[in-house]
Amino acid sequence: MDDQTRKIPSHEVTYARLRDMILFGHLLPGQPVTIQGLIRDLEAGMTPVREAIRRLTAEGALLPQGNRRVAVPQLTPALLDQLAFVRLTVEPKLAELAGAHLTPSLIDRLEAIDDGVDRAIRGGSVPDYLASNHAFHFALYEASEAPILVDIARGLWLRFGPSLRVVCARYGAAALPDRHEEALAAMRAGDRAALARAIENDIQQGIDQIRQAQAEGGV
Template identity: 45%
Template sequence: MRNEKAREHAKAGAPALRRHSSKSASSRSRSDITRTLGVKSDITVTTHENVYRGLRDRILFGGFLPGSAVTLRGLAEDMGVSPMPIREAVRRLIAERALKMQDNRRVLVPPMTAETFEQIVFARKTLEPELAARAMDRISPADIRKIAAHDKAVDRAMAMGDVSGYMENNYRFHFAIYQKAGAETLLALVESIWLQFGPFMRMSYNRWGTSDLEDQHQAAIAALQQKDRRALRAAIGADVSQGMSFIGETVLRRSS
């Protein structure tokens, strides 16, 4: 099968050439990444790619708060690389609307507005049930077990009040399903959407906690087992609604 990208490529940074910051480089471990598609991940790819994934995970799993500034040299220092791969990764994330460059040319994690929020909800409710429905026939029992495992991890994290863990596993739960649809084009739209509400999700959970969270994951898993497409659509739709209304509480109070 092998959907795409199974590159080898050694490269990655010409260690003898680095004469700038030192800083011991790799604080970013590049395990636990996995990426959107189920690629097994073997050898290092480009520095830019690693930087991109690192930033992406931070945004998606709560490493950044909305409104926080992002500087090229700052990130370069943090990650122990030259500003160049940072520039490309940031440019990419700006294109995906995960970051925003304001007129000042300052880059920041975009704040949320009620209008943007409403559009995100619409897009999610439109696209995610569709992706799930398309995925259903391609999901094997083994896949369902993996999906259920993600859900378990979500519950664990929720019980422990581990916000990042919750966000990460919730993401994995959803995308383990969607990814199976084999619909890269639609998947890319949804990924962009998630990148846009990620930081805000964290903010919301910071304020309200994860304890009184409900989700429809169990209903979705049941629907997958019974191959009930209508029920699956409904479960995903309801899950999106619940999750977003929870987050929406925060949006509607203050507009940053």
Template identity: 45%
Template sequence: MSADLAKDTPTPPTSLRGAARGHVEAAVRTGLLTGRFIPGKAVTLRGLAADLGVSPMPVREVLQRLAAENALEVKANGRVQVPDMTPARFDEVLKARLLLEPELAERALPFLRSKDIRDLQKIDDDIDACLVSGDAESYMRLNHAFHFLIYQASRSQVLLPLVDSLWLQFAPFMRTVYGRVGTASLEDRHKEAIQAMKTQDATALKSAISADIEDGMGLLGKAILDASGPA
């Protein structure tokens, strides 16, 4: 794992132990969401601790927490890794996203302001540039930022953590997908979602989010799994 895992992470809390744990958690979550961790490849305590400049203790705490969220798994021999993606697991994650994310978007709609929509447009412009350049890691980071700018406006204390956990579970696999097929063929429904937010059309917003999930994850992910089996 390279040292750039720690870049662009939020400022950690003030307590020393809390600072280390917050730093590690932000870095590991970013690594999962941008595909720096590969499904099936071991994640080592010592390696992560060295990369992030901390002791193994906060790394262990963070990995245990992420294992409880199903983003990582701990083998009987103590090995920690990103779970392999299977067709059954993929279908469950996809169905859960289709159930929860349109609902979150609808709940967020009354709270989204003009500035939020301008910010979303800027993010989407940057995403378009990534798709052209083939920068898959930046695409994944920006795509997450786009969706969660919307979802966090919902102020949900129940659905939002569930969706956050789902993204941690599918992102490493999707990074392998983009590595195989590239980004030039990717399409999103972000512009449709932005237009629905401008007109306060909840039905159109839910439809755009559902279609975005189906197009961005569903079609490509299923095609790769069907062609080659588990990642």
């Protein structure tokens, strides 16, 4: 049996589902949820859910709350400063590295993903925006051939995503971060430095929105 036909273990499926619930803001920061509720929502058994919680707690994406409850951590201004520093260091570098490996077919794929981002913004769909935006960034980053940096970026998004969901819902579709056209233009021009700057600007826009919401008491 090859890798494509081998069944994915149930604990990995449960982990991926819970990770996506956190990443795309289905669990609100600071709102406790019961383990029993997660078992129901994930349609999984106690053991794989507990294992997923253990792994995501170790990754900083969940906090134990006692009484068989967990919660997504709230993003404080101090934590946001740290996340901003690392994201603005790691992710533009990933984009620059990816620029050396871009192919016409990958650029076409990224353009198609960005069409989904644009449709989500026009339609005011925050869930579709978050999923398409994530797909765009990581389709690009995975071309970097820098797996350690990609893993770091994935962990950063787990901590950042829930608060971005709150901010997107607060300010509406017109304010959703999207500097992808600048990035695509740089890709087509073969300008790796411009690609890194475009991704940096895209990330900074989201950070600034969360900072504004924190100042207004909205996160």
